[in-house]
Amino acid sequence: TQTVSQSDAHVTVFEGDSVELRCNYSYGGSIYLSWYIQHHGHGLQFLLKYYSGNPVVQGVNGFEAEFSKSDSSFHLRKASVHWSDSAVYFCAVIHDSGYNKLTFGKGTVLLVSP
Amino acid sequence: DTTVKQNPRYKLARVGKPVNLICSQTMNHDTMYWYQKKPNQAPKLLLFYYDKILNREADTFEKFQSSRPNNSFCSLYIGSAGLEYSAMYLCASSSSGSERLFFGHGTKLSVL
Numbered sequence: 001t002q003t004v005s006q007s008d009a010h011v012t013v014f015e016g017d018s019v020e021l022r023c024n025y026s027y028g029g030s031i032y033l034s035w036y037i038q039h040h041g042h043g044l045q046f047l048l049k050y051y052s053g054n055p056v057v058q059g060v061n062g063f064e065a066e067f068s069k070s071d072s073s074f075h076l077r078k079a080s081v082h083w084s085d086s087a088v089y090f091c092a093v094i095h096d097s098g099y100n101k102l103t104f105g106k107g108t109v110l111l112v113s114p
Numbered sequence: 115d116t117t118v119k120q121n122p123r124y125k126l127a128r129v130g131k132p133v134n135l136i137c138s139q140t141m142n143h144d145t146m147y148w149y150q151k152k153p154n155q156a157p158k159l160l161l162f163y164y165d166k167i168l169n170r171e172a173d174t175f176e177k178f179q180s181s182r183p184n185n186s187f188c189s190l191y192i193g194s195a196g197l198e199y200s201a202m203y204l205c206a207s208s209s210s211g212s213e214r215l216f217f218g219h220g221t222k223l224s225v226l
Contacts, residue, residue, distance in 0.1 A: 043217035
């Protein structure tokens with residue numbers, strides 16, 4: 001059984017700060033890792049994904065994530081956050097079995113104070 | 115148009131009554147999914163259609179039904195709603211070969 005753990009339920013930072021949202025997974029096979037963002041009242045939106053190659057992947061709006069096989073992690077980072085980055089962030093794993101079945105973490109609420 | 119549309123946005127249902135939620139997409143995606151999201155829990159996959167084939171997760175097999183009369187449309191059906199069905203229901207779609215899912219804004223179901 002694959003699991004996704006997001007250790008921080010809430011993260012609060014000031015505008016202009018850097019932020020890291022943590023994601024750890026447990027699965028030993030081939031997987032895709034991704035992050036989704038959900039602004040209040042909106043659907044989940046894709047941010048970025050990783051499968052192989054360069055462990056640092058770039059996403060939209062200045063977000064990037066780094067894969068670490070040794071740590072079983074896929075943390076999301078942004079160097080300088082804006083108030084509009086306030087949202088819920090979900091880490092997700094797709095087991096390489098087809099059909100793009102996502103297993104999500106519980107999400108991290110990011111609050112950016114102006 | 116890269117949107118997934120869900121109707122209604124809010125749904126109130128009585129215990130024991132049926133519930134039907136609707137989702138549509140115009141991206142010609144071959145796969146459509148239904149997730150259940152409860153507060154402080156991860157979104158949970160209930161079932162998905164790949165083309166015309168319905169796949170239901172083992173632990174929700176008996177509780178939910180679905181239909182996909184055409185490529186664009188997918189419904190989620192609860193035959194007899196219980197209080198435990200109160201949740202946000204998220205519809206998503208994707209194209210095989212792409213690991214990106216497109217989500218609707220969800221339908222919040224409240225069972226009283």
